[in-house]
Amino acid sequence: MIIIGGGAAGLCAAIIAGRKGLNVTLLEQNNKVGKKILVSGNGKCNITNRHITPHRFHSQNPDFVEALLDNYGFKAVKAFFHTVGLPLVEGKEGKMFPMSMQASSVVDILLYEAQQAGVKIICNCRAERIEKNGEVFRIETSQGVFSSTKLLIASGSVAAPKLGGSDAGYAFATRMGHSLVARRPSLVQLCSEEQWVKACAGVKIKGHATLFANGETVAQKEGDLLFTNYGISGLAILDLSRQAAHHLAQFDYCELSLDLMPNFSKERLTNLLLQNLHAESNKPLSLWLQGILPKKLIPHILNVSGCKANTEKFLNRKEIGKLVYAIKHLRLSISDTRGFAYAEVAAGGVDTTEIDPVTMASKYVPGLYFAGEILDVDGDRGGFNFHFAWVSAMRAAAAITSDRASSDTSTSA
Numbered sequence: 001m002i003i004i005g006g007g008a009a010g011l012c013a014a015i016i017a018g019r020k021g022l023n024v025t026l027l028e029q030n031n032k033v034g035k036k037i038l039v040s041g042n043g044k045c046n047i048t049n050r051h052i053t054p055h056r057f058h059s060q061n062p063d064f065v066e067a068l069l070d071n072y073g074f075k076a077v078k079a080f081f082h083t084v085g086l087p088l089v090e091g092k093e094g095k096m097f098p099m100s101m102q103a104s105s106v107v108d109i110l111l112y113e114a115q116q117a118g119v120k121i122i123c124n125c126r127a128e129r130i131e132k133n134g135e136v137f138r139i140e141t142s143q144g145v146f147s148s149t150k151l152l153i154a155s156g157s158v159a160a161p162k163l164g165g166s167d168a169g170y171a172f173a174t175r176m177g178h179s180l181v182a183r184r185p186s187l188v189q190l191c192s193e194e195q196w197v198k199a200c201a202g203v204k205i206k207g208h209a210t211l212f213a214n215g216e217t218v219a220q221k222e223g224d225l226l227f228t229n230y231g232i233s234g235l236a237i238l239d240l241s242r243q244a245a246h247h248l249a250q251f252d253y254c255e256l257s258l259d260l261m262p263n264f265s266k267e268r269l270t271n272l273l274l275q276n277l278h279a280e281s282n283k284p285l286s287l288w289l290q291g292i293l294p295k296k297l298i299p300h301i302l303n304v305s306g307c308k309a310n311t312e313k314f315l316n317r318k319e320i321g322k323l324v325y326a327i328k329h330l331r332l333s334i335s336d337t338r339g340f341a342y343a344e345v346a347a348g349g350v351d352t353t354e355i356d357p358v359t360m361a362s363k364y365v366p367g368l369y370f371a372g373e374i375l376d377v378d379g380d381r382g383g384f385n386f387h388f389a390w391v392s393a394m395r396a397a398a399a400i401t402s403d404r405a406s407s408d409t410s411t412s413a
């Protein structure tokens, strides 16, 4: 059996198949395996999530995800990591991490277990071309030709090219007769051409963001908002980016409405500001607002609010109403996403209507299997993307090992 790609899916499948006695060769283009795992979860690796449900995954073919996850929820991943000696601990919102809280321990241990299982790992080996002659796949690589009757393509997506993201797998899939669903960056920052955000670069607040496309509400999220010199980032924005990318690709006008104080209703915020008012004070309004808002945001809030008062004593209920509206409905037009270079994952990929969700086998090419992010399945932030990589790999490895008659590999390198 040959596996293209030594990321999450490739390593997991290699360990399972190797342990079952299969002759497994894993080809990885990078100088080491698991580069995305290493940087994941801010170096902690959010391995999976305790609350795995199909609606946390996105695909043009939701039935595929539903069938794949059957019996392959959180417990299956937990059990796999138990077998390699990586107990999991729970963080916020069901996020599961290695007990070490170190992504490097995940890579080190998966690599060790793959080697113990007899997997031949060849790094700096880029698969360049695949052909099938009769029952045998012939894989041309930067280190020679490899052949096998079983091939698992686990080469990931085009996201994060510095970590190994590549479109090679898509080319292999289409060459083998498979179709692709359009790839779009997801879990990615959003760009804006509005100048005021640049002036606010570095400001981070807990807010609420609503995404509009052509004036219609598309999605909303609460969480960190981080203003940057290219636009906006933060966890709430990453969570909205999938839908933003989709609508931007349709050339829809995309805009965010930001509530900078979501914990205060309009009435509560109005009362807070009224209570903070000193009728005779000559304090400039910009300084007065510093009592409640980050300094860098204030010039723009004042500008868009239309508030006529320039010192505290000229504020009245009507002018405060304008400020409250601006604070709770700050508009930001979105021009683009930051692209695959900065995306954590790619939405889209190999069309899953052409893949068996139980075995991960190609419905067109006998002996060909897919696992991981190369497929048209992406998950929410919170461990769902790794979850899909592990469980699709488990399914593929189980299917390949149950049909082990002709899985020898050879090389003419």
Ligand SMILES: Cc1cc2nc3c(=O)[nH]c(=O)nc-3n(C[C@H](O)[C@H](O)[C@H](O)COP(=O)(O)OP(=O)(O)OC[C@H]3O[C@@H](n4cnc5c(N)ncnc54)[C@H](O)[C@@H]3O)c2cc1C
Pocket (backbone or CB within 6 Å): 004, 005, 006, 007, 008, 009, 010, 027, 028, 029, 030, 033, 034, 035, 036, 037, 039, 040, 041, 042, 045, 046, 047, 048, 125, 126, 127, 128, 154, 155, 156, 157, 159, 160, 163, 164, 165, 166, 168, 169, 343, 344, 345, 371, 372, 373, 374, 382, 383, 384, 385, 386, 387, 389
């Ligand atoms: C910064 C960052 C943080 C992330 N954090 C998390 C997180 O905390 N939790 C989570 O669930 N998800 C996270 N993700 C997403 C997660 O990393 C991916 O969904 C997951 O790695 C996909 O696994 P995969 O095995 O399909 O692909 P990958 O892990 O990308 O592995 C594919 C491998 O194939 C190799 N390859 C590609 N083409 C070839 C070729 N032609 N020949 C040989 N080798 C090839 C690549 O070099 C790569 O090593 C994060 C992603 C990024 C970029």
